[in-house]
Amino acid sequence: MNNVSSTQPPTSDAMRLEDESPPRTGSSRLGPQLTRLLLSNEFGLLALIILFSVIFALATPGFTSSFSLFAMGRTAAVNIIIGFSMMVVIVSGGLNLSVGSIGVCVAMAGGWLMQVAGVPWYLGVVGALVLGAMIGALNGIMIVKTGLHSFIITLATMSIFFGVMIFLTQAGSFRELPPEYVQFGRMKINGVVSPLLIVTLLIGVVLSVFFRLTTSGRRLLAAGANPDAAELSGIRVDRTIILCHALSGVLAGIAGLMLVSRTGAAIPSMAGQLGQDWLLPAFLGPVLGGTLLTGGRASVLGTLLGAFLVTLLTTGLLLLQVGAFWVQTCLGLLLLAAVLIDLSRRTYLARHNLI
Amino acid sequence: MKRQLNRYLQSDWFGPLLITIAAIALVSWFNPSFLSPFNIQILLLAIAVNAIIAYSQMVIIAIGQMNLSVGAIGGLVAISFSGFMEVWSIPWPVAAFMALSVGLTAGYINGLFVAMTGISAFIITLATLSIYKGLNLGITEATPFYKIPETVKALGNSNFIEPLPWLVLPTIIVTFCLWYLLNRLPVGRFILAVGGNEHAAELSGISVRKTIITAHAISGFLAGLAGIMLVARLQIGQPTIGDDWLILSFAAPVIGGAVLTGGHISVAGTLLGVVIVAIITQVLVLFNVDPFLVQVVLGLLILWAVGLNKLREVRAARSMDELGAGA
Numbered sequence A: 001m002n003n004v005s006s007t008q009p010p011t012s013d014a015m016r017l018e019d020e021s022p023p024r025t026g027s028s029r030l031g032p033q034l035t036r037l038l039l040s041n042e043f044g045l046l047a048l049i050i051l052f053s054v055i056f057a058l059a060t061p062g063f064t065s066s067f068s069l070f071a072m073g074r075t076a077a078v079n080i081i082i083g084f085s086m087m088v089v090i091v092s093g094g095l096n097l098s099v100g101s102i103g104v105c106v107a108m109a110g111g112w113l114m115q116v117a118g119v120p121w122y123l124g125v126v127g128a129l130v131l132g133a134m135i136g137a138l139n140g141i142m143i144v145k146t147g148l149h150s151f152i153i154t155l156a157t158m159s160i161f162f163g164v165m166i167f168l169t170q171a172g173s174f175r176e177l178p179p180e181y182v183q184f185g186r187m188k189i190n191g192v193v194s195p196l197l198i199v200t201l202l203i204g205v206v207l208s209v210f211f212r213l214t215t216s217g218r219r220l221l222a223a224g225a226n227p228d229a230a231e232l233s234g235i236r237v238d239r240t241i242i243l244c245h246a247l248s249g250v251l252a253g254i255a256g257l258m259l260v261s262r263t264g265a266a267i268p269s270m271a272g273q274l275g276q277d278w279l280l281p282a283f284l285g286p287v288l289g290g291t292l293l294t295g296g297r298a299s300v301l302g303t304l305l306g307a308f309l310v311t312l313l314t315t316g317l318l319l320l321q322v323g324a325f326w327v328q329t330c331l332g333l334l335l336l337a338a339v340l341i342d343l344s345r346r347t348y349l350a351r352h353n354l355i
Numbered sequence B: 001m002k003r004q005l006n007r008y009l010q011s012d013w014f015g016p017l018l019i020t021i022a023a024i025a026l027v028s029w030f031n032p033s034f035l036s037p038f039n040i041q042i043l044l045l046a047i048a049v050n051a052i053i054a055y056s057q058m059v060i061i062a063i064g065q066m067n068l069s070v071g072a073i074g075g076l077v078a079i080s081f082s083g084f085m086e087v088w089s090i091p092w093p094v095a096a097f098m099a100l101s102v103g104l105t106a107g108y109i110n111g112l113f114v115a116m117t118g119i120s121a122f123i124i125t126l127a128t129l130s131i132y133k134g135l136n137l138g139i140t141e142a143t144p145f146y147k148i149p150e151t152v153k154a155l156g157n158s159n160f161i162e163p164l165p166w167l168v169l170p171t172i173i174v175t176f177c178l179w180y181l182l183n184r185l186p187v188g189r190f191i192l193a194v195g196g197n198e199h200a201a202e203l204s205g206i207s208v209r210k211t212i213i214t215a216h217a218i219s220g221f222l223a224g225l226a227g228i229m230l231v232a233r234l235q236i237g238q239p240t241i242g243d244d245w246l247i248l249s250f251a252a253p254v255i256g257g258a259v260l261t262g263g264h265i266s267v268a269g270t271l272l273g274v275v276i277v278a279i280i281t282q283v284l285v286l287f288n289v290d291p292f293l294v295q296v297v298l299g300l301l302i303l304w305a306v307g308l309n310k311l312r313e314v315r316a317a318r319s320m321d322e323l324g325a326g327a
Helices: A030-038 A041-059 A066-091 A099-115 A121-146 A150-169 A179-186 A195-213 A215-225 A227-232 A237-263 A273-288 A300-319 A324-351 B002-010 B014-030 B037-062 B070-087 B092-117 B121-140 B150-157 B168-184 B186-196 B198-203 B208-234 B246-255 B267-286 B293-326
Strands: B159-161
Touching (some): A041 A300, A066 A195, A066 A215, A066 A237, A066 A273, A066 A300, A099 A150, A099 A237, A121 A179, A121 A237, A121 B293, A150 B246, A150 B293, A179 A195, A179 A237, A195 A215, A195 A237, A215 A227, A215 A237, A227 A237, A273 A300, A273 A324, A273 B121, A300 A324, A324 B092, A324 B121, B014 B267, B037 B070, B037 B168, B037 B186, B070 B208, B070 B246, B092 B121, B150 B208, B168 B208, B168 B267, B186 B198, B186 B208, B198 B208, B246 B293
């Protein structure tokens, strides 16, 4: 049942904790392997990204300009981190509605530390992220202690965190931030690549290593796949859940701080009412990327590609002058289409015994 | 006698009722203007709309799901209602009927996707939330409809008997209908049965799919009704209507003893939950507490209520165990 400690390499790119399907007679042939690869989430996403890139490049002249690519990479950097922040909680079989709220709280704390307390920017970032970890851990502790579903706990804390933040800041923003910090979000490497994107990719690598190679990561996957079995095999599921919520808090905080560095100001309304504007991007990335909502499976690459696809579509549609308001409808339709395609893909794979 | 008392103590609405009475007594002792006709009218206006919002979520909680798109449906119906009247000059009763059909359809679509695909309602309604909100903003381009007929404005802001506003009427009717539906009609019993144990409900011959779709359609209809009532109250077809409904829609049913896993809700409890939230919000204003803290209080209320419900559940399970041991 448990292959937590087994050292066999994962078969597909996704990290999963499920029984390997019994070896089938045809599995040595190329056919099923290829079908499985072609039907994997990551491959599908990559194909869609290439397809839409070509369409947008042909349809709009500005799409391939270096500024547009730079802006897209920078937006993608933030969206991917928001997706990661939700992914690490979904892995545990829960969800975290307060990502947006935590993100804004951390961003405001960072702004306060840098502007009012006069702390150097790197200490400000560290301090704000520690706050993010603490807020996230608080979510986790409440979920573990009460035994209630993370949905209702984080729904309540989303309101509480945002309320406390807006009370403390009196809805004011911090606009006089250290220039080197603001510069970081505006810098261009080779005229195209934003340093924020590089930070995001590094975090992606770290998360990959975390889920594949570290004990804590494997424990988190095990706890998400089957909490009872994990508990019986000696994993402290409680601690694992608190850990993943703390991690989610840190990641949400990173996304918030990235936005601050990009806009050059910490603004309380940057994630909408109660941080609700982050909810859709937070779920789009992981769900498109094939992270199971029931837990136990995470795909860092999938989430990254999913969030990138979302950013690509948003940018492309805006350049096609679809109108910012209709883009939201399109993203909703995309999420709906994604879960439906995923469902039929799973049914197909199960019917042909490929999973 | 003692058993009767025990039954009251264990019912969902008893605790919230005590709190409501105590709160009213305490607040009016500190601040007599709390019970002035004007203040009562303001309270009732808030309660009337918020109760419908809470019912809209409550019906979905009853089947053990959640509906994140309550606010988006409310907003879409609100702008449809005012748009029909302003752009197409449709008389208001017809416009209201058409707008309510929009809400019903939106809810029906939610239910159809949830029931047919088996994907969690959370994801489906998150997707439709953004679709409906996008439609709303795409149509209005974020500008409100201003030309609301005088009759509608009057209905939203006048009383039919002092100090009862007209808007209380639909709420009273809906409250009664929902109570009758959930306690007396087969559909309502099916909804609760599906929420309690979907598998058992299916085995006993209930069509789970139909029940889920019905519940979502009712939810959409109620969200739409709340949207229309808000248009009448605000005298303007605001596209932002519904943006802040999410927390409230969960708070009131949970305070009223609803179990989030489904199968157990209370119409009276939910109504009292709305009353408690309204009183607390007013008290914060009366005592000059920072309005920003209302969000914090709402969040804490949810935590407190779900904690309490959990405690009751554990206690009930324990007493069941004792009964089992005795037998």
